[in-house]
Amino acid sequence: MVVDAPVPAASPTRSPMRVFARRVLRSKVNLACLVFLGLVVVCAVFAPVIAPFDPNLQHLDSRYLPPFRWPYVFGTDDLGRDVLSRALLASRVSVIAPLISVGVALALGVSFGLAAGFVGGRVDSVLGRLADAVNSIPALVLALAVIAVLGPGLVNAMLAVGLASAPRLFRVVRGATLAVREETYIEASTVVGCSRLRTVAVHVLPNIRSPLLVQTSLLMSFALLAEASLSFLGLGIQPPDPSWGAMLRTAFEQQFLGPWLVVVPGLLIMCMVLSFNLLGDGIRDAIGRERGTW
Amino acid sequence: MSSEALLRIRDLRVEFASDDGWQRVVDGAHLDVQPGGARALVGESGSGKTVTALAAMGLLPRRHSRIPTGRIELAGQNLLDLSDRQLRPLRGTELAMIFQEPMTSLNPAYTVGEQIAETVRVHTGASRKDAWRRAVEVLGEVGIPAAARRALEYPHTFSGGMRQRVMIAMAISCRPKLLIADEPTTALDVTVQASILALLRELQETTSMAVLLVTHDLGVVADFCDDVTVMYAGQPVEEADTVELFGSPRHPYTSGLLQAMPQAAHTGLDLSSIPGVVPRADRMPPGCRFHPRCSHAQEGLCDIAEPDLVPVDGAHTSRCLRIQRGEIDELSRTVDDRVGAARADLDGRTL
């Protein structure tokens, strides 16, 4: 009998994080998503340099141009503004808006989630009820209510979305913390003399990073959709600043005169949301296989 | 003759898909179970014993595993030739299986009576009423008190030992000729283990059902089985009658396992141990798979030549070149054999 696989030399030390990163990057889908997202960030940073026109410049003589009419690659809108230039500038909003929301959600969700999961007892039940309450108000409705108070605008809208999605993160963090808390190494950390704070920071947090990463990715996509919806309703970014959602609003208002206006911003939103979603799934799969190794 | 064997496994190889291609986790499994007999399949984790048992039931995950060669014969019929549809009527009636984890092996959404009655209905075409009656009857047979009432309850209301009894009831409900028990008592307490083993022994006597017991516990083997197959790293390394194997093991691995068990009275001494770990399926050493851990290994022989499983003493087979060549005479089985005898003497009086 012959052993098929040659005996490899002892493998060099691999940190779990590096192993994990390699697993994520091994998938072509994940790689493609990362490349696309990277591209959007590059566009956002260099939008003014790349854009062929001033995004707000109105070419009143060339309104409602369908795509591929030189020099307007993606055509022009109702005011004769270059769609490509607007889409490029709008990528800034698509990068910043989810960051605001997810930042808020992370700050609230992680701290409260860790507290609820690790301390448990009364703290847990009070925070849990609070999260339940906020969570039972649909995110967009909560955002509307906050906007009613603070007035329309991108930052207000995204703060509201962040607040509304915090309970989701809270639940994930709390659940993961509860699971990790049951692990023997947490008990062991108490035995070797770690204070509670040290245990949470050094032993709990790093061990919930995987589900946290997955949720962050998924929340980014949710926040982007929410931004688009609110801007579409005119409650997010205010004219004349472009966002992909706001561009769809123009398309909606002009759907008889320029039906093609709906294509570019919609596709961009979808690709970006898809990237975040697929990345989230990809990370989740990589964790799955991480668990399954022997 | 082995042709009389109820279950005959010959040269069975099983491979699992992994990131680095197919890995052979069972490499030449070989065993017989006689009608009404009890065969033990022993090994540590990673030895391939459970995979062999699952292969016999046709329960390997289809998409991640394959069987490149081998025969699994039940009463002369090669199960590997059968389609799933052909195999299905045999499961539960000819051969049945119980598992290590009684806590997760029962469907949480149905009552235990329903799960047993369902088996009876599918295999015998019995009416709902008759099937239920039979379910209650077997629950009683396996020693569940107030069986008629408990049949109406859901699995989560049963303790681990009771769930394993339910699993056994389900397995024997259609009177199979062979029961494959995969570590049936590993998850249970010793006193519960003792009662489950007693139950299996009793069922074996009353129904003349053959049992293939997969276990890592040599004590359980000594208690329950007529014959033993010891597996190491995907291969059977020794096969013999139980008394013979425990009395004079003919493979260094077996003797190592026997010596590693803490024994009655040699408290003051260090335990002997087997250095190292079981090699991974993709990192099998050349030559004898056990040689890197073997105290009897000979350079230039064991690390080069691959031994076969051959008879060394009557029906006693061993996969050790040095034993086969007669270079090792006696492998000690315990540090002091007299200890065991003394213990027996003692048990006879105190218990």
Add this chain to the structure above:
Amino acid sequence: MVTIVGRRIIAIVPVLLIVSFLTFSLTYLVPGDAASVAAGDNASAEQIELVRRQLGLDRPFLVQYASWLWHVAQGGLGTSLLSSRSVLTSLVEALPVTLSLTLLAMLFAVVVGLLLGILAGLRPGSALDRIATTVASLGISMPSFWLALILVNVVALQFGLAPVAGYISIAEGGLTGWFQHLLLPAVALGTITAAEVTRQTRAGVVDVGGQDYIRTAVAKGMPTRVVVVKHTLKNAAIPVVTVLGLQFGALVGGAIVIERIFGLPGLGTLAIDSVLNQDFPVVQGLVLMITLFVLLVSFLVDTSYLYFNPKVRQS
């Protein structure tokens, strides 16, 4: 079992209280002044003061909350600052539209999602599975209002197969008229949920398929049909039902945008109007009513666990 249901109902109460408190406090974060908004643009200081006293805005915060809550509990949601109509009346008028839309969307999502999810989950890795998974990934990433715009453009404008906008109640246009007007909006709204249900169903079926008790069922010789229908689906249903409960809120949120596109006079349209005009009594009423419905749905979901999961039933 009755006590479990009772306990679930009681558990809703504190959540509702917190929500009502949050909603009520919202108005206090307003930079402006509710009284001056209510009194109108050209009101004098005395007039504003009068309105303030009429509205009871000069009392302590908690007292105001208590009296507000007392009124709310009796159905008194106040009057709109803009139209001076009863908030409750406006809400009750708009509610059937939104409910029709969300329930139809939910139905669409469940039918499509379960079907695709089960087919995909039974054969993970097959071509059908890969197609279903891809479609679900796309569906979940598609902004519902973008899909709505495309549907309007293609189905309604280009081919004229459905009305572009508007709502007709069953009383007015019969079941067909009602259905025709809601079909496109419901599909647009339900697509994300359908995709979510597909994924969850698939995951549930795959997960249950790997459980020990499925192996037991196979080992005792059960036919594939029994293994799938009886042993797999009932257990796989639990996470799916959970997702449905969570998705209801998302549907209501999504309905706001969809209603705007299709010109449906539902809660969403009401919401946008009142938000833009800072009509707080209406906003408060909306938040409360929507939350109540979300809680009601999640209560129904919880109750359905009793069927799927005997452990919950007996605890």
Add this chain to the structure above:
Amino acid sequence: MRQPAAAQATSAAAEPAPLLEVEDLRKSFRRGGGSLLGRRGTAVRAVDGVSFTIRAGETLGIVGESGSGKSTTGRLLLRLLEPDSGRLRFDGQDLLIESRSAFRHRRRDLQMIFQDPYASLDPTKTIGASVTEPLRIFEKTTRRESENRGSELLSLVGLRPDHLGRYPSEMSGGQRQRVAIARALSLAPRLLVADEAVSALDVSTQSDVLNLMRRLQRELDLTYLFISHNLSVVRHMSDRIAVMYLGRIVEIGPADQVYLQPRHPYTRALLSAIPVPDPLIQRTRPRIVLTGDVPDPAHPPQGCNFVTRCPHAVPVCHEVDPVLEPDGGGYAVACHLSEGQETPDRTPRSSAAAPTQTGP
């Protein structure tokens, strides 16, 4: 690491005072969880009045099946759980009057090894980081110092210094358990609680770890509380054995005596249930097969805890809860029948105590 050893040497010269005294330790858990509405679950008495002492340098084994409270007892000693009542004295000092945070300095003296070596090491930390974490907490060691001490500790437990940079996922179960032992020893503790320390290991590896623990005990003058469900292992390791059932000690005494002349029917059943790895002996020895399972600890039976499964139960057992009665020689049993006629515990000691004389 050597300092406490010296302290012990002096105390060992005189009649050794117990290192740890446990008195009437109790702990119950609530099951069925309370809610905001103040509903309370049923109380489960996990540890129900446990008392014992451990002398410096000895090993006390605690054996019992699941639900016996043996692991809870171990956790109570380290205050991983707070006892409901009882007294804990370590080296003469009351441990329970200290606040939880003040108790942290006791970690230097009291350490623990856990069952599952796959779970007791933080998967995101290197072996070096895990082993030296106690040093960094208590002694604020520098990085280089930690590294040196880490290498020393690893070689003490038979691992190589280059294992320091590895992650737990790259090590075998036996190696991980060695790492866990090294971490527990880093602060030179005096008492080591080993909770099912080898249960998750294969037989061949298990004996390695047991040998290591015995060697370390000799070299470092350690005191062990060795908790396991495996009576053979406990017997191999312990000087004295306590048998627990449903939260109580039912029998405690010198290992030989408990193992060779068990008096409590449960201990006997337990011994009889462990199959001897020798078919000739195993098949001829008489056995006691207990009926039924361990009762639900939330609803323990009336009278003696063991009465529902006891083959010898007499009416008094259903009525009166037996107390653990010491015989003065460090041996105690909680059974009404321990001095009675129907249990043959009066076997002549001579033959039982000298098993090695009966050769084949």
